[in-house]
Amino acid sequence: MSDLDEQFEQAQADVKTLSSKPSNDDLLTLYALFKQGTAGEASGAKKPGRFDLVGRAKYDAWTKVAGTSKDDAKARYVAEVDRLLGR
Structure with missing residues (x-):
């Protein structure tokens, strides 16, 4: 498993620890990046x-990230989770 895959899995766990629910736009962004990164x-x-x-x-939302590689989508997902967590 690559370092990026480990970070992606950690971000999936970390997003569940948010103290408040993200906005609908943030949720759609996370969904789209997750789907692009996995499917x-x-x-x-x-x-x-x-x-x-x-x-x-x-x-x-998913079609808006069309053309993004799986690795780029995973990296953007990790960055988005970090932003939401205030890192």
Whole structure:
């Protein structure tokens, strides 16, 4: 396991320790970076219907990071968690 993978796993644990819930924008950013870092491009995922507002927002956030490599997405996820934790 690489150092980046270890940092990514630690960030996943650390994000659960936040004292307050992040904003919806922050949550969508975390979701998108997590999905891009673990699953890759959203192009293979089925686009949610127009009445699934939450699913659609998540999908749209994920497609905004299209083209980002898995490693870059993981690094950005770690940086985002660090920012939310005030590090």
